[in-house]
Amino acid sequence: MSLARRPGSLWLADAxxxxxxxxxxxxxxxxxEFVLPGPVAVGERLLVLFTDPDFLVHTVASxxxxxxxxxxxxxxxxxxxxxxxxxxxxxxxxxxxxxxxxNAFPSIGWAILAAIWFAPGHxxxxxxxxxxxxxxxxxxxxxxxxxxxxxxxxxxRSFTRRRPRVLAAVTVPLLLxxxxxxxxxxxxxxxxxxxxAELLGSTSGLGFLxxxxxxxxxxxxxxxxxxxxxxxxxxxxxxxxxPLARRFAAR
Amino acid sequence: xTSAVARGGPGAAxxxxxxxxxxxxxxxxxxxxxxxxxxxxxxxxxxxxxxxxPADVGAAMWALVAxxxxxxxLGATLAHIGASIAIAFVGGAVLAVVAHYARWxxxxxxxxxxxxxxxxxxxxxxxxxxxxxxxxxxxxxxxIVAVLLPFxxxxxxxxxxxxxxxxxxxxxxxxxxxxxxxxxxxxxSLLPFAAATLRIMFGVAxxxxxxxxxxxxxxxxxxxxxxxxxxxxxATLFAVIAxxxxxxxxxxxxxxxxxxxxxxxxxGGRA
Numbered sequence: 001m002s003l004a005r006r007p008g009s010l011w012l013a014d015a016x017x018x019x020x021x022x023x024x025x026x027x028x029x030x031x032x033e034f035v036l037p038g039p040v041a042v043g044e045r046l047l048v049l050f051t052d053p054d055f056l057v058h059t060v061a062s063x064x065x066x067x068x069x070x071x072x073x074x075x076x077x078x079x080x081x082x083x084x085x086x087x088x089x090x091x092x093x094x095x096x097x098x099x100x101x102x103n104a105f106p107s108i109g110w111a112i113l114a115a116i117w118f119a120p121g122h123x124x125x126x127x128x129x130x131x132x133x134x135x136x137x138x139x140x141x142x143x144x145x146x147x148x149x150x151x152x153x154x155x156x157r158s159f160t161r162r163r164p165r166v167l168a169a170v171t172v173p174l175l176l177x178x179x180x181x182x183x184x185x186x187x188x189x190x191x192x193x194x195x196x197a198e199l200l201g202s203t204s205g206l207g208f209l210x211x212x213x214x215x216x217x218x219x220x221x222x223x224x225x226x227x228x229x230x231x232x233x234x235x236x237x238x239x240x241x242x243p244l245a246r247r248f249a250a251r
Numbered sequence: 252x253t254s255a256v257a258r259g260g261p262g263a264a265x266x267x268x269x270x271x272x273x274x275x276x277x278x279x280x281x282x283x284x285x286x287x288x289x290x291x292x293x294x295x296x297x298x299x300x301x302x303x304x305p306a307d308v309g310a311a312m313w314a315l316v317a318x319x320x321x322x323x324x325l326g327a328t329l330a331h332i333g334a335s336i337a338i339a340f341v342g343g344a345v346l347a348v349v350a351h352y353a354r355w356x357x358x359x360x361x362x363x364x365x366x367x368x369x370x371x372x373x374x375x376x377x378x379x380x381x382x383x384x385x386x387x388x389x390x391x392x393x394x395i396v397a398v399l400l401p402f403x404x405x406x407x408x409x410x411x412x413x414x415x416x417x418x419x420x421x422x423x424x425x426x427x428x429x430x431x432x433x434x435x436x437x438x439x440s441l442l443p444f445a446a447a448t449l450r451i452m453f454g455v456a457x458x459x460x461x462x463x464x465x466x467x468x469x470x471x472x473x474x475x476x477x478x479x480x481x482x483x484x485x486a487t488l489f490a491v492i493a494x495x496x497x498x499x500x501x502x503x504x505x506x507x508x509x510x511x512x513x514x515x516x517x518x519g520g521r522a
Contacts, residue, residue, distance in 0.1 A: 013359035035383070092275030093282050103454065104499035108462040108473065109492040112480050116301060132458075192372050192398070196462050199374065207374055211466075214378040222382070226375035233370040 037220040045224035046231075049206075061204040063232060065122060066190045069129035073186055076130065077137025078179065085145050095142060102135040107193055111200045120201035128197035129190060136189055137182045144178025176248040184241050191233045303486035311490035315475075325494075327470040331388060331463075332456045335395035339452065340445075342396070343403025351411045361408065369401035373459045377467045390467040391460065398459050399452050406451065410444025442514040450507035457499050461491075 021039050028038035049055045084094035110131045118124040148171060156170040198207030206225045213221035287305070294304040303311075315321045350360040376397045380390035414437060422432045464473025472491050479487035 007358075009355045010358045010362070012355060013363045016359045017363055089270045089274055089278050092272075092279040096275070097279045097283070100500045100503070101496060104457065104496040104503075106461045106492060106495050107458050108465055108476070109488070109495075112476060112488060115480075116483075116485060188369070191370070193458055195372055195374055199466070207372075210375060210378050214382065217382070219379070219382050222375065222378050226372060226379070229372045229375065230367065230370040234366075 034217045034219055037223065041220050042223045042227065045220050046227050049224055049228045055209070058204055058206055058209045059228060059232075061122075062195065062198065062206040062229075065125055065129065065205065066187070066194075069126050069133055069194065070183065070186045070190050072126065073130045073133035074137045074179070074183060077134045077139075077182065077186075078141040080134075080138050081141035081145055084142065094138075099135055099138055099142075102131070103139070105131070105135075107132045107196050111197050114197070115201040120203070125197045125202055125205070129194040132194045132197075133186045133190060136185045140178050140182035140185060141175070144175045144181075147178070148174045173248075177245075180241070180245050180248055184237075184245070187236055187241065188233065191229050195229070300483040300485050303489060307486035308489040308493065311484075311486040312494060314487075315490055315494055321475065324471050324475045327388065327468075328460060328464065328472040331391045331395065331468070331471060332453075332460055335392050335399060335460075336449065336452050336456055338392070339396045339399035340403050340449065343400050343448075344407055346400075346404050347407040347411055350408070360404070365401055365404050368397065369405070371397065373398045373462065374466075377463045380463075381467045386467055386469050388468055388470060391463045391471065391473075394463040394467060395456055395460055399456060402451055402455060403448055406444060406448040407441070410441045410448075413444070414440055439518045442518045443511065446507070446511040446514045450503065450511055453502065453507060454499065457495060461495075 024036075025039050028036045033041070049059050080094050080098070084091045107128075110128045114124045114128045118127065152170055152174065153166065156166045160166060195205070195207040198205035199211050202208045206229060210222050210225045213219070213225070290302070290305060294302045299307065315325060346360050346364070350357040373394060376394040377390065380393045384390045384393065418440070419432065419436055422436045426432065460471070461473040461476065464471035465477045466473075468474060472495070476488050476491050479485070479491070
């Protein structure tokens with residue numbers, strides 16, 4: 001979009017963002033730093049989170065764990081959805097029992113249970129995140145399987161009896177938009193909700209960093225970590241998920 | 252998320268072939284029975300703080316509703332969730348309607364505010380709330396509202412976008428009063444989306460409320476499980492989790508599911 005053809009309302013939206021940041025700076029001037037630090041201080045700390053090795057450790061730890069958890073949850077949730085489809089007798093167990101159970105399970109409950117059951121470490125955190133993310137993947141992939149056109153499958157079956165071939169040539173391409181939808185939701189939930197896994201029994205990650213900073217009234221770091229999460233979330237959406245969605249969009 | 256309204260179409264029914272409902276139920280029941288047996292057998296062998304026996308969990312569940320102190324916390328959690336859903340729904344609805352009718356504000360709301368709110372971490376809101384408002388119910392409600400607002404905004408926007416232009420045009424040909432058209436045409440068309448939005452918000456609210464109460468509130472089930480965690484009282488932890496799973500599932504099956512289907516059937520039309 002060239003600058004000249006950019007609609008005025010978009011300029012207005014950006015102007016409002018500038019006004020909001022200016023209002024923040026103005027408000028922060030009259031408030032102590034442990035209540036509301038200014039945008040410059042928070043911006044500097046945000047930069048530190050991505051450059052200073054001491055802080056970068058936390059940023060990288062959270063990012064790697066989020067990606068690992070999303071991939072594992074997608075494989076598990078998708079696998080369960082496929083299993084319920086392939087073995088109909090298990091459908092009552094998976095979509096009738098397991099899915100509502102996992103979906104209603106409070107996220108902090110997993111975090112506390114993991115702290116009781118496992119030694120603190122990466123595996124414990126990934127376990128909690130996967131447990132939180134699996135129902136979202138399961139629901140989306142199952143919905144996709146329901147929507148996949150039965151007649152298309154039937155037609156494909158009339159051309160070949162080899163089920164793997166039908167799966168690869170018809171079912172999977174039809175399913176991909178839903179898989180990407182699941183990926184997108186799981187990725188968002190991972191950053192927004194599943195980070196709770198880092199609050200109990202963890203010694204690394206942005207969640208841990210935020211809790212520690214809050215304990216010492218270092219609100220600059222809390223805000224910077226929050227903004228880092230927003231930035232990382234967007235980087236993943238723009239650089240990874242949007243291109244994937246464009247490539248495999250429903251045709 | 253948007254498919255919530257479209258559920259229940261003709262394609263949604265399970266195929267005619269395959270095992271009967273009874274067989275599926277039997278498999279599910281057998282699985283639960285095996286799991287329960289495994290629980291009973293193994294709970295005697297590991298320490299109770301790792302896996303409490305079923306009887307202890309049952310007693311703790313009873314205490315949750317029967318002991319006045321515990322019941323107060325239960326009530327506090329329900330109040331937090333109810334208030335947050337109401338505030339977030341109204342806030343999201345106001346923003347969505349403003350963006351829809353005052354076009355110039357749409358990019359500011361949908362492309363700046365909405366994405367920012369939906370990318371912000373729930374824990375971040377809690378920790379900031381504690382610093383700004385102290386440990387209180389206000390912090391808890393603040394957190395849940397901040398997390399729920401983007402869900403309400405996105406879903407109600409979908410509803411407004413799906414409004415039938417021809418229906419509105421017909422409405423205008425019958426009367427010129429915009430207020431009447433809004434009341435008689437727009438609001439009813441939005442009802443299925445409102446129901447779906449409430450259902451989603453209810454599910455998400457339970458995911459964040461306990462966390463917010465644990466770190467930012469002095470009352471509620473989150474507080475109860477925090478105390479239980481420090482006392483190694485895993486039975487109470489299990490009881491709270493079990494209670495929430497039962498309550499959320501029942502509310503979804505008995506209240507939000509039927510509400511969504513009814514509004515979709517009555518006003519949905521093309522949904």
